[in-house]
Amino acid sequence: MTLSIEEVNRLKHAPKIEGVLPLFHTRWSPRSFSDREVSPADLEKVFEAARWAASSYNEQPWRFLVGTRGSETYKKIFDSLIPFNQLWAASAPVLILGVAKTTFSHNGTPNRVALYDLGAATSYLTLQAAALGLATHQMAGFDPEAARKAFAIPADYLIGAVIALGYQSEPAALANEQLVAQEVTPRQRKPLKEVMLSSWGAAEGS
Numbered sequence: 394m395t396l397s398i399e400e401v402n403r404l405k406h407a408p409k410i411e412g413v414l415p416l417f418h419t420r421w422s423p424r425s426f427s428d429r430e431v432s433p434a435d436l437e438k439v440f441e442a443a444r445w446a447a448s449s450y451n452e453q454p455w456r457f458l459v460g461t462r463g464s465e466t467y468k469k470i471f472d473s474l475i476p477f478n479q480l481w482a483a484s485a486p487v488l489i490l491g492v493a494k495t496t497f498s499h500n501g502t503p504n505r506v507a508l509y510d511l512g513a514a515t516s517y518l519t520l521q522a523a524a525l526g527l528a529t530h531q532m533a534g535f536d537p538e539a540a541r542k543a544f545a546i547p548a549d550y551l552i553g554a555v556i557a558l559g560y561q562s563e564p565a566a567l568a569n570e571q572l573v574a575q576e577v578t579p580r581q582r583k584p585l586k587e588v589m590l591s592s593w594g595a596a597e598g599s
């Protein structure tokens with residue numbers, strides 16, 4: 394049985410909660426991307442959103458290497474991916490590598506929250522993408538040192554994650570049954586009581 398894009402999105406939709414922005418519940422990470430290119434204007438909007446994330450000392454330690462299909466940048470990011478991710482990410486028209494500067498510009502001291510800030514900016518990026526009807530899928534499955542070498546990224550920058558971005562396609566377009574099965578599995582999250590605590594190990598309000 395194959396599901397349409399609309400059907401799979403319905404299945405991935407988190408239960409609606411009154412007062413929570415719908416985007417948080419509709420965004421998910423597909424692996425099936427269509428051939429459709431992303432316009433430069435939409436791509437810019439996604440990074441415009443990321444740019445306005447909060448960061449320690451307003452350092453804005455994030456840097457994004459952005460590769461569109463056919464470019465040298467795209468190839469370098471793609472080549473760093475593990476084979477499993479290459480299998481599906483090849484269909485994404487945009488590949489992004491997130492990098493974080495680990496020292497503060499104002500005094501040169503270490504910024505221990507640089508990756509945290511990169512993650513925050515990346516979350517903004519994924520939500521703005523969703524607002525534009527674009528899908529994103531973040532990846533830790535790549536060789537960070539291969540990426541560092543390919544782009545000559547200096548040692549004081551930490552390599553974060555790769556993000557595939559583009560328009561979603563049907564689950565049936567994926568390369569094998571395992572990928573299709575994962576694409577149509579409902580999303581799961583820990584219950585709030587496991588993550589919202591009043592003291593270590595104790596649920597808030599208990």
Ligand SMILES: Cc1cc2nc3c(=O)[nH]c(=O)nc-3n(C[C@H](O)[C@H](O)[C@H](O)COP(=O)(O)O)c2cc1C
Pocket residue numbers: 420421422423478530531532533534535554580
């Ligand atoms: C930092 C990070 C690394 C991830 N690495 C991979 C990866 O290498 N390959 C992959 O297929 N999915 C990867 N994912 C996707 C997660 O599995 C996915 O976000 C998670 O299961 C929650 O699903 P959702 O984003 O659809 O809500 C990664 C996600 C994040 C945030």
